[in-house]
Amino acid sequence: MTDRLLVVENLRTTFRTVSGVIPAVGGVSFDLGANETLGIVGESGSGKTVLARTIMGLQPRTNIEVSGSVLLNGQQVVGASERVMREMWATQVAMVFQDPMTSLNPVMRIGRQIDETLRVRLGMDRRAARARAIELLNMVGIPSAEARYRAFPTELSGGMRQRVVIATALACSPKLLIADEPTTGLDVTIQSQILNLLDSLKQQLDMSVILITHDLGVVATRTSRIIVMYAGQIVEMGATRDIFHHHRMRYTRALLDSSPKVANPSHTRLAVIPGRPPNLSTLPPGCHFAPRCAFATEQCHRERPTLQAADSPGHVFACWNPLAASTNEGDSTR
Ligand SMILES: Nc1ncnc2c1ncn2[C@@H]1O[C@H](COP(=O)(O)OP(=O)(O)OP(=O)(O)O)[C@@H](O)[C@H]1O
Ligand SMILES: [Mg+2]
Numbered sequence: 001m002t003d004r005l006l007v008v009e010n011l012r013t014t015f016r017t018v019s020g021v022i023p024a025v026g027g028v029s030f031d032l033g034a035n036e037t038l039g040i041v042g043e044s045g046s047g048k049t050v051l052a053r054t055i056m057g058l059q060p061r062t063n064i065e066v067s068g069s070v071l072l073n074g075q076q077v078v079g080a081s082e083r084v085m086r087e088m089w090a091t092q093v094a095m096v097f098q099d100p101m102t103s104l105n106p107v108m109r110i111g112r113q114i115d116e117t118l119r120v121r122l123g124m125d126r127r128a129a130r131a132r133a134i135e136l137l138n139m140v141g142i143p144s145a146e147a148r149y150r151a152f153p154t155e156l157s158g159g160m161r162q163r164v165v166i167a168t169a170l171a172c173s174p175k176l177l178i179a180d181e182p183t184t185g186l187d188v189t190i191q192s193q194i195l196n197l198l199d200s201l202k203q204q205l206d207m208s209v210i211l212i213t214h215d216l217g218v219v220a221t222r223t224s225r226i227i228v229m230y231a232g233q234i235v236e237m238g239a240t241r242d243i244f245h246h247h248r249m250r251y252t253r254a255l256l257d258s259s260p261k262v263a264n265p266s267h268t269r270l271a272v273i274p275g276r277p278p279n280l281s282t283l284p285p286g287c288h289f290a291p292r293c294a295f296a297t298e299q300c301h302r303e304r305p306t307l308q309a310a311d312s313p314g315h316v317f318a319c320w321n322p323l324a325a326s327t328n329e330g331d332s333t334r
Contacts, residue, residue: 004071005176005208006032006055011068011078013047013054020281024050026232027068032176037202037209039219039240041255042229045277048212049098051229052178054078055210056095057085073175090121094169096162096179103165104153110164111137111149117171136167139204141197159190163197170201177202178210183218195222216259220244225314228252231278231288234307238315248310248322251289287320295321 013025025047032038040048053059055070057077070077072092075084097103105113114133118124124132130149137145140163153161162182169177179198183191199222202209211219219226219240226243228236228251236249247253254273275292278284287305290296300320307316311325 003033004031005034005036005073007069007071008055009069009071011051011054011070012066013050013059014065016063016065017281022280023283024232024280025054028229028232028234029068030227030234030237032208032210034175034208035202035206036225037199037211037223039216039223039226040210040212040229041214041216041219041226043214043255043273043277045280046229047232048214048229049180050232052095052180052210052212056093056178057088058095086121090172092174093176093178094172094174096165096169096177096182098180098184103168104161106153109150109152110156114164114168114171117168121172132171133167136170137164139170139201140164140167141193142167157190158186159194162186162194166194166197166201170205173205174207176208176210178212180212181214182211183213191218198222216244216256228255231280231283233288233318234316235289235319236315236317237307238310238317239312242310242312242315246310246312246315246325248317248325249289249319250293250295250323252317253323287318297321 008031009029011025011028012023015022015024028051040051042048054066055077057080059066066078068078072088075088077088104110111130111133114136115129118129118132134145134149137148142148142160142163153164156164182198183194186194195218198209201207211223213219223240225238226240227234228243228249230251236243236247236252243252244256247256258273273292278288278291284291284301286301286303287296290300293300297320305318305320307318309316
């Protein structure tokens with residue numbers, strides 16, 4: 001499919017550690033169109049960040065094996081040289097990292113941090129970089145951008161810091177922005193401001209966005225499609241409406257049940273998914289979710305389910321004993 005901005009095929013990222021081989025991303029395939037927002041959800045450790053960093057070509061080069069294919073605007077990322085990747089980071093793809101404090105240098109003024117990206121990646125001179133940095137700070141809604149240009153990250157609130165991180169990511173006008181838990185640690189009002197900002201920047205700059213989160217509430221109204229990951233694999237994928245109202249995986253149901261619902265008071269106790277995510281270096285032979293699933297059959301423990309088509313186009317799930325197609329309508333509405 002040539003009109004796809006991103007085409008990922010059978011992507012595997014395996015770490016070799018002293019405690020064993022860890023298949024953090026275990027054969028993932030999906031694609032993404034221009035100007036689309038895709039959500040990636042899953043519990044902690046399900047491989048969301050490793051997947052994102054692999055798409056960015058940002059993994060370390062030792063003790064790791066990456067195979068499969070990541071075509072970004074027709075260009076192969078897997079096995080690409082540092083020079084090719086630098087060019088892609090300058091024009092194609094950028095990432096907002098999980099923790100804003102680690103992606104900003106606390107002892108460098110924020111303006112200089114954006115300047116440096118512009119000068120290193122785009123070869124801008126000092127004056128042009130400064131003007132563009134202030135323009136970017138304005139674009140992400142930082143008041144008094146000229147004054148803030150000289151501020152240190154520690155002088156800004158968490159929400160403002162995240163805006164700076166987003167401005168830095170946008171410095172090179174990427175066609176794809178990967179936002180990894182962009183609102184973790186922010187309070188609910190600021191969270192929705194940051195998500196609204198990403199939405200409006202996407203329209204304004206004609207970007208595609210991958211929004212990674214463990215909270216399905218975050219992606220409910222802001223994505224057209226959702227990928228659900230478990231133990232490094234896609235276990236369900238489909239249109240956002242189908243994932244919320246016609247999900248077939250019991251793991252997806254559990255994620256929905258454990259995510260805060262807008263209608264609930266903030267102190268409502270959340271349902272917790274029983275058990276723990278599997279140890280990736282000793283994965284069970286059958287369905288990886290089977291040890292935690294109350295509906296697992298003997299087949300589930302023995303044989304790995306592969307993705308199969310559900311009723312709607314593009315909706316797939318991997319389960320031997322799925323929820324019935326029509327019975328989950330409405331019960332997870334938020
Ligand atoms: N450099 C590394 N070396 C070895 N294992 C790693 C490395 N980076 C990640 N992993 C492992 O890969 C798995 C996936 O981690 P990842 O950070 O992608 O999860 P995640 O879905 O982003 O979780 P979270 O929601 O907590 O951010 C985990 O088991 C993690 O321990
Ligand atoms: Mg992560």
